[in-house]
Amino acid sequence: MDKILLGHGSGGKLMHALINEHFSPVFGNSGAGDSAVVGVRSQTLAYTTDSYVVSPLFFPGGNIGDLAVCGTVNDLSVAGAEPLYLTAGFIIEEGFPMADLKRIIASMASAAKRAGVKIVAGDTKVVNRGKADGVFINTSGIGVLENGIDISPKNIREGDAVIISGELGNHGVAILAERNGLTFEPPVVSDTRPLNGLVRAMYQATSRIRFMRDPTRGGLATTLKEAALESGLCIRIREQSLPVPPPVSGACSLLGLDPLYVANEGILTAVVDPVDADRIVAAMRAHEHGRSAAVIGTVDRSAPGMVLLETAIGGSRILDMLPGEMLPRIC
Amino acid sequence: MDKILLGHGSGGKLMHALINEHFSPVFGNSGAGDSAVVGVRSQTLAYTTDSYVVSPLFFPGGNIGDLAVCGTVNDLSVAGAEPLYLTAGFIIEEGFPMADLKRIIASMASAAKRAGVKIVAGDTKVVNRGKADGVFINTSGIGVLENGIDISPKNIREGDAVIISGELGNHGVAILAERNGLTFEPPVVSDTRPLNGLVRAMYQATSRIRFMRDPTRGGLATTLKEAALESGLCIRIREQSLPVPPPVSGACSLLGLDPLYVANEGILTAVVDPVDADRIVAAMRAHEHGRSAAVIGTVDRSAPGMVLLETAIGGSRILDMLPGEMLPRIC
Numbered sequence: 001m002d003k004i005l006l007g008h009g010s011g012g013k014l015m016h017a018l019i020n021e022h023f024s025p026v027f028g029n030s031g032a033g034d035s036a037v038v039g040v041r042s043q044t045l046a047y048t049t050d051s052y053v054v055s056p057l058f059f060p061g062g063n064i065g066d067l068a069v070c071g072t073v074n075d076l077s078v079a080g081a082e083p084l085y086l087t088a089g090f091i092i093e094e095g096f097p098m099a100d101l102k103r104i105i106a107s108m109a110s111a112a113k114r115a116g117v118k119i120v121a122g123d124t125k126v127v128n129r130g131k132a133d134g135v136f137i138n139t140s141g142i143g144v145l146e147n148g149i150d151i152s153p154k155n156i157r158e159g160d161a162v163i164i165s166g167e168l169g170n171h172g173v174a175i176l177a178e179r180n181g182l183t184f185e186p187p188v189v190s191d192t193r194p195l196n197g198l199v200r201a202m203y204q205a206t207s208r209i210r211f212m213r214d215p216t217r218g219g220l221a222t223t224l225k226e227a228a229l230e231s232g233l234c235i236r237i238r239e240q241s242l243p244v245p246p247p248v249s250g251a252c253s254l255l256g257l258d259p260l261y262v263a264n265e266g267i268l269t270a271v272v273d274p275v276d277a278d279r280i281v282a283a284m285r286a287h288e289h290g291r292s293a294a295v296i297g298t299v300d301r302s303a304p305g306m307v308l309l310e311t312a313i314g315g316s317r318i319l320d321m322l323p324g325e326m327l328p329r330i331c
Numbered sequence: 332m333d334k335i336l337l338g339h340g341s342g343g344k345l346m347h348a349l350i351n352e353h354f355s356p357v358f359g360n361s362g363a364g365d366s367a368v369v370g371v372r373s374q375t376l377a378y379t380t381d382s383y384v385v386s387p388l389f390f391p392g393g394n395i396g397d398l399a400v401c402g403t404v405n406d407l408s409v410a411g412a413e414p415l416y417l418t419a420g421f422i423i424e425e426g427f428p429m430a431d432l433k434r435i436i437a438s439m440a441s442a443a444k445r446a447g448v449k450i451v452a453g454d455t456k457v458v459n460r461g462k463a464d465g466v467f468i469n470t471s472g473i474g475v476l477e478n479g480i481d482i483s484p485k486n487i488r489e490g491d492a493v494i495i496s497g498e499l500g501n502h503g504v505a506i507l508a509e510r511n512g513l514t515f516e517p518p519v520v521s522d523t524r525p526l527n528g529l530v531r532a533m534y535q536a537t538s539r540i541r542f543m544r545d546p547t548r549g550g551l552a553t554t555l556k557e558a559a560l561e562s563g564l565c566i567r568i569r570e571q572s573l574p575v576p577p578p579v580s581g582a583c584s585l586l587g588l589d590p591l592y593v594a595n596e597g598i599l600t601a602v603v604d605p606v607d608a609d610r611i612v613a614a615m616r617a618h619e620h621g622r623s624a625a626v627i628g629t630v631d632r633s634a635p636g637m638v639l640l641e642t643a644i645g646g647s648r649i650l651d652m653l654p655g656e657m658l659p660r661i662c
Contacts, residue, residue: 004427009457018455022433026440027419027450036451038416040475043374049418049471053456085369087380088358089469091422096335102353109357119358120367123469124349125384126340127660131464138420138454140380140471144371329458 005324011217011263012322016226034213035079037145044147046081048072049140055329057100057134059178061170061190064137065107067265067331070194071216072141073115077196078212078268080151080203081143086112087121089138094129104135115194117141148207153230153271155210161277162235162297163270165198165290166191168220169248172262175330176255188247191266198289202270205283211271216331219261221319223269224307235307237297260309261322263330271299336655342548342594343653347557366410368476375478377412379403380471386660388431388465390509392501392521395468396438398596398662401525402547403472404446408527409543409599411482411534412474414446420454420469427465435466446525448472479538484561484602486541492608493566493628494601496529496621497522499551500579503593506661507586519578522597529620533601536614542602547662550592552650554600555638566638568628591640592653594661602630 007014035048052068062070069086076083088108092101112119174190177183195214202209211231215223220242228235244252244259252259266289272280277295284290302308307319338345366379383399393401400417407414419439423432443450505521508514526545533540542562546554551573559566575583575590583590597620603611608626615621638650 002429004423004425004429004432004457006425006457006459008423009455015455019453022429022436023453023455026436027443027453034452036416036418038449038451038473040371040376040415040473041374043372045371045473047416047418047473048452049420049469050454051420051422051456051469053422053458084371085367085378087367087378087471089380089382089420089471091382091384091467092335092339094335094337098333098335098353101335105353105357112358118369120369121365121379122350122354122358123381124340124346124354125382125467125660126335126337127384127464127467128337130461132467133458133462136422136456136463136467138380138382138469138471140418140420140469142369142371142376142378142473329456 006328007324010322010325012222014324035075044145046076046079046143046145048075049138050075051136051138052331053136053329054331055133056178059190060174060187062192063104063107064135065104066111067192068137068139069108069111070192070265071331072139073117073194073196074214076141076143077199078214080149081145083115083117083141083143083196086117086119086139086141088119089123091125091127091132091136093132093134094126096134111194115196151209151212153211153227156227156231156233156271156299158233158299158301159274160210160271160299161274161295162237163272163281164243164267164294164296165284166267166292167243167245168264169244169252169259169262171265172327172330173248173251176327184247184251186247188251191264193266193289195268195289198284198287201283201287202280205279206276208273208276209270212268214268216263216265218322219263220269221260221307222321225319225321228307229305232304233299233301234303235297235299237309239309239311241294241296243292243294260319261326337659338655341653341656343553345655366406375476377407377410377474377476379406380469381406382467382469383662384467384660385662386464387509390521391505391518393523394435394438395466396435397442398523399468399470400439400442401523401596402662403470404448404525404527405545407472407474408530409545411480412476414448414472414474414527417448417450417470417472418452419450422456422458422463422467424463424465425457425460446527482540482543484542484558487558487562487564487602487630489564489630489632490605491541491602491630492605492626493568494603494612495574495598495625495627496615497598497623498574498576499595500575500583500590500593502596503658503661504579504582507658515578515582517578519582522595524597524620526599526620529615529618532614532618533611536610537607539604539607540601543599545599547594547596549653550594551600552591552638553652556650556652559638560636563635564630564632565634566628566630568640570640570642572625572627574623574625591650592657
């Protein structure tokens, strides 16, 4: 492939190929939006970056500003870190309305306050009209990692329980509806929100969490497929356990989308020791951002590297990564 | 002003107004590309971000990739920190040639190696054709700050010496020449390079450096004006001491530019105790990136907040910040 395609930004197969072929060999560890774990003297930190190019900039439940703050807070949170500081880099198109910029900045400040993080450094670039699309925002973030916390798909073991923290598909469907002028009744609203409080509640229930990830681009299926590949185990989830809200499943049927591949911005999936599963789910349900938490599956050795969906009618479907691009510019 | 203008990204007056009016009140400390100083437990870190939108992407002496690495390394270096880790966030336009992306990535890897830093986390977004301009890169960086190091314009005192580490104007003129198909003889080549080694050499000469900054967007004049305003003192520089190479001064005359306002990507200005000045300049000249280091001026109380240029013919000129935009997308 000699040109960049939209699918190279999808979070799915094409993006993994791009990263594996071109970025990882040169940069070393550089995953799909994952946090790096770095040591600074005696302190272990999680460190991450994400650029946000969502279109439209404003959507039901949020805008690019709170999305940029929450997304990076969540990347750090699912690494098991306590997010502390963020930076914000703006690329703004000439002619962009100052009033919109003010709204975006105010949303960022409010999201940072909710998450208890500080935006400590910023940068602003302006490009000529027609050379960007309104505004793009990069946020990077650092968080502190307590001794002994180690979140990695490599820790996943046979028999583990797979947990989801909340409803699937709200963010992607909300963006798509806004982009296409569709309205649903009841309306579908993005789940953009910071998850560090929820993760804190989970760690209060147990210190033994093997793996966490926020299923953004590429959706839950792509996230679990990555985990299955990296752990060399089989992840088996039950369709009936998945919290897909009726408006999302209605919209997905209408639009030909699969909620398992739709982006989320306010949920996480976790893999834990089965003896801890009920206690963790109870702790999550007691938190405002984990009300729909549930065990959705298990880990076994039957089909290494695969994700299997056990359907409501008793069948079984192989879930692969999102192959190309389903919904460009979803975050 | 109800719309963003190109000048809002200039590094000059308009950008300062945008930051002071809209960003700083909401985010707290968020300067013009400066590093933040943050504490993580017992460790003090410098933390910074910069987005790069330079046009053209490839220019004599570098490309957007090594520029993005060096720029962020230099932001940390002039904060007095030892740069350790960088992140890289790419926004790529659909259809961008893979070969160009590979060249850019290779340049980033090579610049990181030269600077001795690691690029530890990355992110890739793709936007539709026509919604960006090739590729934009954000880099953030963290560095470790030794105890007792405190770089701030507030530390500047009456009688201090003002130092420059190298030639003025090479980066801006190289970009402008490339953009407009001009060639100079000898050619003007960007000074894009990492300055952490030079800063280390300076600290080996003395631990007493009051202030450092790399004069990028807005040039040396804007950087010194910021320092004068923040210190409440007058900075007086001598035109005859300024290392403006003949090809740059020739190009600037031809193009109607002032080398004092042209962006640089491989030099720094420092303000030091006059008793240390000669020792520091000698240490800088002994380093490959400080061969043209020189004392260019002094600090006094005569005109608080002002920068005065003593001209070759015995006159004196007030240097203000770059008012709007001279060279958009220079970095």
